[in-house]
Amino acid sequence: AVRVGAARAxxxxxxxxxxxxxxxxHWxxxxxxxxxxxxxxxxxQLELADAGTDVVVGTVRPELEDLSPDQIAAWRATRVPGHANGHVHGANLGVRADAYVAAGGFPAVAEHEDVDLVSRLRDLDARITASAAGEVLTSSRREGRTPGGYAGYLHVSLLERARARERQRRRDAGCDSPCVPAG
Incomplete structure (x- = not known):
């Protein structure tokens, strides 16, 4: 099994x-x-570190040309451009080395090593800043190394949420199938 956390560590x-x-x-x-x-x-990241931040959780954006219109719409519905949402992405993460060591570093897990590390840093009362500065462009690949990674999010979870929102919209409109409310 791939141990993404071990590789990062x-x-x-x-x-x-x-x-x-x-x-x-060190950063x-x-x-x-x-x-x-x-x-x-x-x-x-270093400007935030100089201001006292121990951890930077930065935003990422997928390569939109590799996504379907439904995926693009679903992704855009999850964000406000220029504002950090606080999601943890290993593709855009910074941490002061002493805080990293105090938290025990990246765990040797198959996925979510980044989320695990930031959770332990929160438990240690590290100063965590969500930042939209330095947004990272990341792959929209269909097959990721782990099912719970960003590829799975883009191609499974995000679309499932979009479909659930559409089903709820239809139920709220009194429709059992795709329809436009009369009125």
Whole structure:
């Protein structure tokens, strides 16, 4: 089984092995191999770190050209452009190294290692900032490494929610099948 958390932890451990000085002086910035960060991505995270943030949970957006119109509409319905929603994405995550160590780092789990880490950081009262600065473009691939990852979200969960909203809209309108209310 793929252990995404173990892979992230190995990368962080390798970087930390080459550091000198206090862990609080180092910043761990995470993204994914199938993602593209904007030019000011790291700068936006470091500015927040300099202001006292321990953790940055940043926004991501999928490659829209790879999605169906229903998927695009469903994704757009979940966000307000320019505003961070606070969702945790390994493709746009930053954490002060001392906070990372205090929380125990990324767990060796198959998925949601990023969410697990941020949850433990919250439990430690880390200063967490949701940020829309430095939004990361990430793949809209159909097959992810884990069923609960972003690919599964885009291609299963998001569409299921959109379909549920449409069914509720029809029920509210008194229709059992797709229809337009009379009036």
């Amino acid at each position: 190995q990368g962080v451990d390798a970087a930390r092995a080459g550091w000198d000085g206090d862990e609080a002086e 761990i910035a995470c993204t994914d191999a199938d993602s593209a960060v904007p030019p000011a991505w790291i700068t936006s």
